Amino acid sequence: MSGIIKMPKNRRFEAEDSALGERHMQIFLLFCGLMVGFAMRVNLSVAIVAMTELPDYHWSERTKSLVLSSFFWGYVLTQVPAGVLARKFGAKATIVTGLSICSVLNVFTPICARLGGWQLLCGVRLLEGVCQGVLYPSYHTLISAWVQPSERASLGTYAYMGAQFGTIVMLATSGILASLAGWASIFYISGGFGCLWVAAYWLRGSSSPAQSKYISEEEHQLIQLAQAREVETKLEQPKESLSPPWLSFFTSPAFLSLTATHCASTWGFWTLLTQIPNYMKNVLGKDIKSNALLSSLPYTVMLLLSWFFVWLSKILQKSSISLSSSRKFFNSIGQFLPMCLLVALGYVQQQQDTLAVILLCLTVGLNSGCQLGFVINHIDLSPNFAGVLMGISNGIANIMSIAGPLLVGVVVTNEQDASQWRIVFFVTAAFYLVGNGLFLIFGSASIQPWNDPTAKKQRSSMPQVGAQRETADS
Missing domain, CATH: 1.20.1250.20 (MFS general substrate transporter like domains)
Incomplete structure (x- = not known):
């Protein structure tokens, strides 16, 4: 019968069956991706302090709050569509698309702020939120495909640690960058690193082990068998053809x-x-x-x-x-x-x-x-x-x-x-x-x-x- 995996006897398919492999490289790339993503997310929180000290950006507290919150209005919009798109086109495609646009927008943020004031800056940040809204749903889709159940908690946590690391780096360095090279350098550098990560992930990242050119056959079988063992039968992974059972979710x-x-x-x-x-x-x-x-x-x-x-x-x-x-x-x-x-x-x-x-x-x-x-x-x-x-x-x-x-x-x-x-x-x-x-x-x-x-x-x-x-x- 097609679709049946032979399950070898007397063998445990646990994390210890394999040393560092391609799945760990994919997790490291995801860590770095979330690091640059959060750096671009929080950079305005520090930059706006330096900006509003200049005559051109003497904004009220209400205006500053509106600018800072605009990211999240866009961020909420793409959450549910991102999960569906990641299953249909592959999580790599949604992540690369989202972070590449967000990185370019970061590089152009200083120009937009000078030309269009706080109104255009709000628009740019809203679009950045739309782009970054794809990250967490796409990350979950990738982790589900790449990580065997026994490693899910540890490797999943390692990938999401990038959020804290990016926040730490940006909060700790933004003040120094602003004092040495001006507030605009915060956006140029964070956006530039985002572009570099997109290029690296485009070359090495993959939506699933089956699509990777770098994974060994042994590691591929390790992941595939461990995931099949979890559900007792061989399921196509992922099942892009399945329609989400929306009613079942909400009940x-x-x-x-x-x-x-x-x-x-x-x-x-x-x-x-x-x-x-x-x-x-x-x-x-x-x-x-x-x-x-x-x-x-x-x-x-x-x-x-x-x-x-x-x-x-x-x-x-x-x-x-x-x-x-x-x-x-x-x-x-x-x-x-x-x-x-x-x-x-x-x-x-x-x-x-x-x-x-x-x-x-x-x-x-x-x-x-x-x-x-x-x-x-x-x-x-x-x-x-x-x-x-x-x-x-x-x-x-x-x-x-x-x-x-x-x-x-x-x-x-x-x-x-x-x-x-x-x-x-x-x-x-x-x-x-x-x-x-x-x-x-x-x-x-x-x-x-x-x-x-x-x-x-x-x-x-x-x-x-x-x-x-x-x-x-x-």
Whole structure:
């Protein structure tokens, strides 16, 4: 019968069966891609400080907020289409298209700002958001195709670490670049590196092991057999011809709880990223925006803890803990612990600024536990539709990146009033409590029945499959 893989006896297809291979090179390329992507995403946050010191860019706080938020209006638009397009045309094509256009737009950002002011700058940033909206759904599609189940948490986390690394590099160097070569150099350099990465990925990247010219036959078989073993039958990987079962997505408790915890995480992350500097400056009298080290420190802690959590996940993988329990354990670290720290942060006194910085770093850093929790869970639920699922949940969740800061503007009418900031922290903590609580109750790491609508037909032929395997093995 065509489509049946011979499963050798007495062999475990685990990560240890193969040393460093082409899949690790692909993950490294994805790491670098997300690094340049996030560098281009956050560069304006630093550059706008230097820009608005010049007479031509004396913008109001409202205008600056509009310019900074315009990226996310575009970012939300392409989340769901990106997952569908990545399955149809290949994730490599969507990533290369998105980051190449975004890189060119970054290079031309200074010219656009000079010619069209904040209005044209908003338009450019919105288009950049549209381009970068393809990244996470496409990354999930690639990881689903390239990574065997036993390595999914570790290699997936390594790929997404690029986001923290890019944020750290850009926050730490942008001030230096602006002082030495002017604010425009921030965009020229980040956009230039983006163009270099696109060229490298075009030459070496691949949408799947089957399309790669550099993978060995042994590694290809290792990945293929491990993925087939996960679903018990040979499934074409990926199944581009399958139509996404949209109704099943939105009636699945496992996926809905994943989306809920995704929303909670995004609310907390972007509320902290955009508003904690104001809290530190106005309540605690510590201006971390003017200090590159303090600005990047929370994300440095996040990067370091990501490595630690990957190591811990490998320890747990060798124990008897189930995959579902592992996902929920790390997600609880990423949300329940920051929930407690946020409540504590609301009661820190002005003279305890060092303690406040420590709590802030831990609150942001511990959130990296979610990378081994809900972030990779889309692939657990549906290897075939992982990119589409990520597009849906990330699209809904990133509405929170807009709503969170807006709520702060409503609640905090006096930025020096600690009691008003305490309300912000309590609301964020409540989001963590509800989001992760739902994930603990309804979350799952099992492949869902709607992953392959043809599975019933395949299961009905399983006795014949077993007979053919037995004949082949004998």
